[in-house]
Amino acid sequence: MRLVLMLVLLAAPGSAQEWQRDGLLWQRLPPPDAQVEDPLVDLPRVQAQMAQGCAATPVAFGDTAGMRGAALGDWPRAVRRQVAAASVTTDAAEAAERMEAALATPGLSEAQQATLETQAALIALQLGDPRPARALPDLPTGAPGALRADRIFWRTMGNIHDQRRPDWSAVAAAMEAAYQADSAAFQVRAWRLISWLGAPPPGACTDRVRALGDIALDVSEASACPLMIGHVSHRIDRALTARPDPGAPIATEAEAWRLFTEALLARIVRAERVAGAAEASLRASNAPCRREMLGALAQIGELP
Amino acid sequence: MEADDTDGLGGIAVSVAFMGAVLMLFAFVTFAVLQGSEAQRSVGQAEPTLTAPPPAWSELRTRGGFALLSEAGLTLLDMGVWAEALADPASAPGTAEAYLLPADGRGPAPEAFSLTVVSAAGPPERWVAARLVPSADAPCESMPGLLTVWVLEGAGDLAPLIAHAQACGTRLRIEAVGSQLRRLVRLDARDFSAAGMFR
Numbered sequence: 001m002r003l004v005l006m007l008v009l010l011a012a013p014g015s016a017q018e019w020q021r022d023g024l025l026w027q028r029l030p031p032p033d034a035q036v037e038d039p040l041v042d043l044p045r046v047q048a049q050m051a052q053g054c055a056a057t058p059v060a061f062g063d064t065a066g067m068r069g070a071a072l073g074d075w076p077r078a079v080r081r082q083v084a085a086a087s088v089t090t091d092a093a094e095a096a097e098r099m100e101a102a103l104a105t106p107g108l109s110e111a112q113q114a115t116l117e118t119q120a121a122l123i124a125l126q127l128g129d130p131r132p133a134r135a136l137p138d139l140p141t142g143a144p145g146a147l148r149a150d151r152i153f154w155r156t157m158g159n160i161h162d163q164r165r166p167d168w169s170a171v172a173a174a175m176e177a178a179y180q181a182d183s184a185a186f187q188v189r190a191w192r193l194i195s196w197l198g199a200p201p202p203g204a205c206t207d208r209v210r211a212l213g214d215i216a217l218d219v220s221e222a223s224a225c226p227l228m229i230g231h232v233s234h235r236i237d238r239a240l241t242a243r244p245d246p247g248a249p250i251a252t253e254a255e256a257w258r259l260f261t262e263a264l265l266a267r268i269v270r271a272e273r274v275a276g277a278a279e280a281s282l283r284a285s286n287a288p289c290r291r292e293m294l295g296a297l298a299q300i301g302e303l304p
Numbered sequence: 305m306e307a308d309d310t311d312g313l314g315g316i317a318v319s320v321a322f323m324g325a326v327l328m329l330f331a332f333v334t335f336a337v338l339q340g341s342e343a344q345r346s347v348g349q350a351e352p353t354l355t356a357p358p359p360a361w362s363e364l365r366t367r368g369g370f371a372l373l374s375e376a377g378l379t380l381l382d383m384g385v386w387a388e389a390l391a392d393p394a395s396a397p398g399t400a401e402a403y404l405l406p407a408d409g410r411g412p413a414p415e416a417f418s419l420t421v422v423s424a425a426g427p428p429e430r431w432v433a434a435r436l437v438p439s440a441d442a443p444c445e446s447m448p449g450l451l452t453v454w455v456l457e458g459a460g461d462l463a464p465l466i467a468h469a470q471a472c473g474t475r476l477r478i479e480a481v482g483s484q485l486r487r488l489v490r491l492d493a494r495d496f497s498a499a500g501m502f503r
Binding site for chain 1: 315361362363364365367369383384386387388390392393404406409410411412413414415416417419491492493494496497498501502
């Protein structure tokens, strides 16, 4: 009789509840959520990325159309030399003069002129002056997509250059337009994710999880590599000037989405400890779309 | 006789208990002292680690400067001289011992270039933007946000340089170059490959 009683006492706490150790304390986790049936993220795509790992992809990391390999024709030697010199000097006035000299070279095509104008604004931005980038006009629809995307991207970066709290919905709209123009540019994909997380758009939970999942998968498609995901996570934290502490309770809805993204990307690169920590924080929170987020993560976790 | 034996055993029990109590006390006292003590540095580390450049992908490439560290101090190089050499290779300044060897870039990006920097002895006076003796309270005007420092043989301790950079908010990239400098600086599409960026 006594033996039976002891067995019941020993077995009871472990049976229905899940326990998590935090230092010396054990905490009881809330019961697991009901399974979500429909796939909330593109599971075949997740599987393909897990298999692809660190292999190279068509997504390009260059900061300009030229560095991403866009066909821009032959450059006159004088132009190359002036632009290279402008890319090295630390004097903003000298860089601007050299870019003007390059632009004045006869025989440049329209695409080449547009490239140099964007390049001049980018160099000014690198040297701390966002004004030329802010003044960049849009290119006509017939211009190459990579050039149009660069225009939109660097104008947006100029606009938010010294803002601590940018207008995230405006940034998101600009990044969407840039993505439509050139979907192979990594910087556009990364900033599409950052701007979504900056101001999560309203809508039904399943739609939002699907939309954010697609945008995050666009980023990890570039290279589903732990190191790359680490860099991008760091950049997201810097752009949003806040990092939710994996152990601390989630304070805002935006933090919950941030942690969901972190868990999703971590699961793709099989960083299970990171994914588990973010998932545990989500589970302990009362974020509005918690059930759908956890459902999506569980579906990825079940993949072979 | 029997009573004496019992007394003896009682004395042993008391002394063992006393020793036990002293040992317990000792353990607690040691624990309390260790809790409050300063963290130990490792034997090989002269200075505690300060900020390391964050491993970060960033859409905006950080423009930085280059410098040489020798026993004479830190020599910051004038990027304007490099720009001149790239814009007009024929007039690139130099001597047989120290010269800049620019090469036009190739490929679709007009900003691509490569530049070989060679300096057998010290850099010529024309290349120099500033000379500093690094220390935590040295001036910051000429220090860029990102500085690549080529460390020549016999340059000595790096700690003052790190303290200087820390005080000025400069991120350092430090490279040992041996007794003379010969380095290729380049910008091209390879720098934007995944392997080139995410290190």
